[in-house]
Amino acid sequence: MKEGRIIKALSGFFYVQDNKSVVVCKGRGILKKMGITPITGDWVKFSIINEQLKEGVVEEVLPRKNEMLRPPLSNLDQILAVFSVKEPTPNFVLLDRILLRAEIQRYQIGICFNKIDLEDEETFDEILSGYQKIGYPVFFISAKSGDGIESLRSFLAGNTTALAGASGVGKSSLINKLYPSFELKTGKISEKIQRGKHTTRFTELLWADEGTWIADTPGFSTLKASDLKYEEVKLYFKEFLALESSCRFLSCLHLKEPGCNIKKAVSDGKIMEHRYKNYQNIVEEIKSDRRYC
Numbered sequence: 001m002k003e004g005r006i007i008k009a010l011s012g013f014f015y016v017q018d019n020k021s022v023v024v025c026k027g028r029g030i031l032k033k034m035g036i037t038p039i040t041g042d043w044v045k046f047s048i049i050n051e052q053l054k055e056g057v058v059e060e061v062l063p064r065k066n067e068m069l070r071p072p073l074s075n076l077d078q079i080l081a082v083f084s085v086k087e088p089t090p091n092f093v094l095l096d097r098i099l100l101r102a103e104i105q106r107y108q109i110g111i112c113f114n115k116i117d118l119e120d121e122e123t124f125d126e127i128l129s130g131y132q133k134i135g136y137p138v139f140f141i142s143a144k145s146g147d148g149i150e151s152l153r154s155f156l157a158g159n160t161t162a163l164a165g166a167s168g169v170g171k172s173s174l175i176n177k178l179y180p181s182f183e184l185k186t187g188k189i190s191e192k193i194q195r196g197k198h199t200t201r202f203t204e205l206l207w208a209d210e211g212t213w214i215a216d217t218p219g220f221s222t223l224k225a226s227d228l229k230y231e232e233v234k235l236y237f238k239e240f241l242a243l244e245s246s247c248r249f250l251s252c253l254h255l256k257e258p259g260c261n262i263k264k265a266v267s268d269g270k271i272m273e274h275r276y277k278n279y280q281n282i283v284e285e286i287k288s289d290r291r292y293c
Contacts, residue, residue, distance in 0.1 A: 001045045001059055005213075007205040009040050009072070014058055016046055017207055023048065025056040036061050040203045041074035041160065041215070066105065068162070071203040071217045075160060078108035080152075082165035082174060085113050085140075091166050096278040098164045099136070103236035104228065110137045110155050114170040130272045134239045143173040153178055156208070162215035175216060179208050230286040237279055239271055255280060 004018040014025045025046050027038055038044060038061050045060040064074045081098045083090045095111070102109040111131055132138050137155065141148035156178070163171045175182055206214045234240050234254060240262055244252065248259025254276075265271045 001047055003043065003045055003062075005205065005207075006038055006040055006042045006044060006058075007207065008202065009038060010202055014038050014044075016044060016056065016058070017205075018046075021054060023054050023056040025058045027058045028060075031058065031061065039067070039072040039074055040205050041076065043075065066107075068105070073162060073203055073205075073215055073217070076107060076162055076215070077159040078110065078161050079164050080110050080112055080156070080161050082112045082114060082163050082169050082171050084169040092274050093278055093281075094166055096275055097282070100233070100236050100282065103238070108159075110139060110152075112139045112141060112152060112174070114141055114143055114174055130275070141174070143170045143177045146177060149177055156212060156214065158211040160205070160213040160215065162217055164217070172216065175206065175214060179206070179214070182206055228286060230283045233279065233283050233286065237275070239265075239275075243270075253283065255283065 002018055004016040004023065006014050007017045007022065008015040012026065014027065016023045016025050023046065025044075031038065038058055042064065043062040044058045045062065046056045046058045048056045050056075066076055067074045068076060079098065079102045081095055081102075083095060090113070099109060139148055139152045139155065141152055143149075163175070165171055203215060203217045206216055208214055231253065234244070240254065243261050243265050244254065246261040247254070247257070249257055252260050252262075254260050254262035262271065262276070266273055266276045
């Protein structure tokens with residue numbers, strides 16, 4: 001048997017990367033009986049049944065380091081949240097949800113702002129100072145001109161990275177600039193709604209070079225925090241941790257409680273106001289979901 005990695009799972013077929021070739025496999029029946037469904041990112045053992053046609057059978061799914069359900073993806077090292085600085089404007093609601101999901105699942109995370117050729121430097125400084133102070137690496141790049149690409153390439157090297165972000169922010173263009181051999185399709189922005197038209201329909205893992213894999217996904221815009229207790233959300237907003245010890249109450253949720261040091265930090269400009277509002281909305285959303293369960 002050989003070992004390889006599933007780079008795409010589609011209609012019951014598993015596309016397994018074996019060195020520089022791809023073998024199209026079906027799953028062995030025993031996997032279904034064992035309740036195992038292979039997914040993109042899995043390392044597997046497989047047998048070749050037709051060398052000429054590059055066809056095979058997945059015999060075994062090797063133990064997963066981790067697993068993401070939306071989109072289905074395994075053995076992930078980090079997430080790169082990709083947003084544009086303009087056309088469409090940054091969706092900070094989605095960004096903070098992606099950061100929350102990454103913190104919960106303990107993935108490394110970086111933030112990439114694309115299309116810097118469309119905006120002024122003052123906008124970059126405001127974004128950079130906010131999220132970089134929290135401790136997240138922030139990259140400003142242009143998939144069009146190539147500015148900032150090399151520093152981002154270093155961040156990706158040797159890791160399996162999922163690109164997260166809304167459609168139209170240039171994820172496919174970014175991948176094409178980093179690794180031209182992939183030649184991914186790119187979508188155009190709808191002028192009416194300033195959102196992209198998806199060109200990625202399923203999760204696909206791209207092998208960039210030895211040890212470097214990029215997950216091109218159909219988007220993370222449906223991320224929810226409904227599997228988290230509302231009292232726990234504050235634990236994953238890293239900028240709260242050093243300040244909440246000064247709150248009047250140990251159980252402070254930083255909502256309407258008196259003597260809350262987090263609310264004071266927002267008023268003083270130490271915590272980004274939009275990020276605090278996103279925190280409030282997530283907590284209220286989870287409370288509401290629990291109320292109707």
